[in-house]
Amino acid sequence: NTADTRQSLETELNGATPQRQISILQQLVTENFKSDPPYALQHADTLISLFESTGATGQDYLEALQQMATLQVGQGLLDEAKANAEKLAAGAQLLAERNRHIQSLKTQGVIARIQSDYDGALDYFQRAAALARQHDLPDAAVQVEYEIAIIYYFMGKHADAIELLKSIQPKVEQANNQLLAGKVLNILGIVYANQSRFEESLDVMLTALEIQKSLKNKGAQQALLNNIGVTYNRLGKIRQALDIYIESLDLAVELKDVQSEALALINIAAIQQDLGDYEPAQANLSRGMAIARQLNDKNLIAQGLNSSAEYYLVKADFAKAIQLSIQALTLADSSGDKTTAVKPRQNLAKAYLAQGDIANALLYIEQAITIxxxxxxxxxxxxxxxxxxxxxxxxxxxxEALSAHKRYSELNNEVFNNESDKKMAALRARNESLQKDRKIEAMANEQKVQAIQYQNELTLRDQVSAQAEFQRYIFAALITLLLCVLFMIYRRRLQTRLNKQLSQLVKDRTRELAAKHIELERAYTVMETQSLTDQLTKLHNRRFLMQKLPEDLANTPADANEQDFVFLLLDLDNFKQVNDTYGHTAGDLILIQFSDLMKQVFRSSDYTIRWGGEEFLVVMRHMNRANAPAYAERLRRTVEQHNFDIADGSSINMTCSIGFACFPDTQGESPILSWNQVIDVADICLYAAKKSQRNAWIGVEKLAAHTGFQDLISDMSLSVAANQVKIVSSIAADEIVWD
Ligand SMILES: Nc1nc2c(ncn2[C@@H]2O[C@H](COP(=O)(O)OP(=O)(O)OP(=O)(O)O)[C@@H](O)[C@H]2O)c(=O)[nH]1
Structure with a gap:
């Protein structure tokens, strides 16, 4: 029929007067506007040329311009649409046609938005909103505010978008504008989803879908289906998402909406890739990308490039993945849409990590985190x-890994516990009870119908057969009731099982996280221990002492018994000769054996430290200083009597010299020396032992009050002569050489 009408109108067009031609073209454009946009576009073009050739500027001309611009936007002919929208604005201003002027600004805003020029779009829409308010056109104002909210969303200003949408909602309801109500709910759903408020998002979008279905508005249904798909995807329900995207693709094809078709194809490809269906994914992706490139839609191209990059990541072609991700990143950054700017960075970090390029991986992941x-x-x-x-x-x-992991698990818990489970369960329960109510209502209706039929039949039949019929009816009703009860029991069981699975999932996740933490903490401890240990002798190193000793001293009460600290410095005698004669490896072996002898002689609670080279420090804690000479002598003798193995199978004898000093340096009076200075005094003693005879020990048991550290250091022999230092030694006092 439509084809026939078209045919006869087209035939009539040729011979008609200009006036008649205009009315035929108007009819062709209006009638085919929705059902066949390319056809309508072609005739709108002719119509406008006709108007312009006759110099017309009236209402009909403006209407044609508006139709034309709208059709061109739908077909992706943005530059042409913009030119017509500008003509419309000029014409509308000339005739003081406010609504049309607002409409033209809106169209220009939409074009700027599609071209990702969000500042420009915001400017057009705000001008349109101001115009609408100024001329008291509330309906038009709300329409434009809705467009502004969309721009806020694109700019990443989510809180502003939600606030504006919520202020629009009551106005839309008051005006009973179902169409706009559906759109507002849709975009609200998208913004919620972007804030990870997925349940609220799904809730509003499903309501919006109902509205659009009741309005039979397929275009809006198509867009909603796409967004619902995205939300299912975010919730990890990828199979539901896939079904929804496929429904959305069918609708886009039916509506000849190429942009939506491309979007659905790219979305489908991404999910198929997640499911491991690489071949169909590649086919859909290249179909979608071809359309996106034709439309020059930067966001879509960037999304498609991301999917391709993910494909190459899976295939371990990291160079290709990097190349595609950088293209996607450049596009996303130039479009200013932050929501598409994260993914390429994430993929880059994966690819660089796989190539072992930690610096670049860190660079991109940190950028992604910021966005x-x-x-x-x-x-x-x-x-x-x-x-x-x-x-x-x-x-x-x-x-650092540990702290990043902690942040991950905190966020994960926030998203997980964001009452998500509770809300999901509530949502599910609400849907189920709605379905149940509907079923029960349907059954009740059925029964009513049956009851009426039964009443009718009753009048026709005799009492006896009616009685039998009645019994049968009661029986059927009972069976129906029984089935209802069984169905409800089954649903409840199913629900319980689902809840169990969910809580098991949470437990598993928590266990996994705990295990990971333990693993990281263990690695951290091993690293800490290594940094405090000398690699050759496995004794503690200097760093260990610096870390431990101040704390030990602070925890030791000044007045307690047996709370002396004795610092012994030990040095192997003529060790250089051993290295020179038997080689460095033999020297190393002797150092290790010497360390073992130290461990035998001293208590396990004493600190044995490799102080440097062939010099060692022992810190004996919580002891009586009167016992120090016995320990020094025991070590001297043990070393002297030990046969040190060297690498060639033979053994040699060694001796050592020892100097020690006690902390606190005075007893009963306030101490003069810090523990570091006490070690310096022990060093002077060690040096004197070497100088005097070697294979010997000298110690400072205590100092007289008011002895100066500088005096000790500069000339110990003077302090000894003045009886300011109590010396104990294996060497006779008059044989000690101090200088
Ligand atoms: N094999 C080996 N030798 C070391 C190590 N650290 C230091 N040395 C050597 O130890 C020797 C110390 O020599 P000197 O300081 O002259 O002292 P000495 O020969 O022991 O003589 P006195 O201490 O005066 O008895 C040097 O030859 C160092 O190279 C090590 O880890 N392994």
Whole structure:
């Protein structure tokens, strides 16, 4: 029929007067506007040429311009649409046609938005809103505010978008504008989803879908289906998402909406890739990308490039993945849409990590984290922190890995516990009870119908057969009731099982996280221990003493018994000769054996430290200083009597010299020397032991009050002569050489 009408109108067109031609073209454009946009576009073009050739500027001309611009936007002919919208604005101003002027500004805003010029779009829409308010056109104002909210969303200003949408909602309801109500709910759903408020998002979008279905508005249904798909995807329900995207693709094809078709194809490809269906994914992706490139839609191209990059990541072609991700990143950054700017960075970090390029992996993951934090997308952020932890771990930076991992698990818990489970359960329960109510209502209706039929039949039949019929009816009703009860029991069981599975999932996740933490903490402890140990002798090193001793001294009460600290410095005699004669390896072996002898002689609670080279320090804690000479002598004798193995199978004898001093340096009076200075005094004693005879020990048991550290250091023999120092030694006092 439509074809026939078209045919006869087209035939009539040729011979008609200009006036008649205009009315035929108007009819062709209006009738085909929705059902066949390319056809309508072609005739709108002719119509406008006709108007312009006759110099017309009236209402009909403006209407044609508006139709034309709208059709061109729908077909992706943005430059042409913009030119017509500008003509419309000029014409509308000339005729003081406010509504049309607002309409033209709106169209220009939409074009700027599609071209990703969000500042420009915001400017057009704000001008349109101001115009609407100025001329008291509330309906038009609300329409434009809705467009502004969309721009806020694109700019990543989510809080502003939500606030504006919520202020629009009551106005839309008051005006009973179902169409706009559906759109407002849709975009609200998208913004919620971007804030990881997925349940609220799903809730409003499903309501919006109902509205659009009741309005039979397929275009809006198509857009909603796409967004619902995205939300299912974010919730990890990828099969539901796939079904919804396929429904959305069918509708886009039916509507000849190429942009939506491309979007659905790219979305389908991404899910198929997740499911491991690489071949169909590649086919859909290249179909979608071809359309996106034709439309020059930067966001879509960037999304498609991301999917391709992910494909190459899976295939371990990291160079290709990097190349595609950098293209996607450049496009996303130039379009200013932050929501598409995270993914390429995430993929780059993965690819660089796989290539062992930690610096670049860190660079991109940190950028991704900054952007995701700005967008307040917690679920995304939590994944990014996990990736960051993996990078640090691979780099051996366990402390940083641990803290990134902690951040990941905090965020993960926030998203998980964001009452998500409760809300999901509530939502599910609400849907189920709605369905149940509907079923019960349907059964009740059925029964009513049956009852009426039964009444009718009753009048026709005799009493006896009616009685039998009645019994049968009661029986059927009972069976129906029984089936209802069984169905309800079954649903409840199913629900319980689902809840169990969910809580098991949470437990498993928590266990996994705990195990990971223990692993990282263990690695961290090993690293700490290594940094405090000497690699050759496995004794403690200087760093250990600096870390431990101040704390020990602080925890020792000044007035307690047996609370002396004795610092012994030990040095092997003529060790250089051993190295020179038997080689460095033999020297190393002797150092190790010497360390073992130290461990035999001293208590396990004493600190045995490799002080440097062939010099060692022992710190004996919590002891009576009167016992120090016995320990020094025992070590001297043990070393003297020991046969040190050297690498060639033979053994040699060695001796050592020892100097020691006690802390606190005075007893009962306030101490003069710090523990560091006490070690310096022990060093003077060691030096004197070497100088006097070697294979000997000299110690300072205590100092007289008011002895100066400088005096001791500059000339010990004077302090000894003045009886300011109490010396104990294996050498006779008059044989000690101090200088
Ligand atoms: N094999 C080996 N030798 C070391 C190590 N650390 C230091 N040395 C050597 O130890 C020797 C110390 O020599 P000197 O300081 O002259 O002292 P000495 O020969 O022991 O003589 P006195 O201490 O005066 O009895 C040097 O030859 C160092 O090279 C090590 O880890 N392994």
């Amino acid at each position: 995701a934090a700005e967008l307040e997308n917690k679920s995304n952020l939590s994944k990014l922190y996990k990736q960051l932890a993996d990078i640090y771990q691979q780099d051996g930076r366990y402390a």
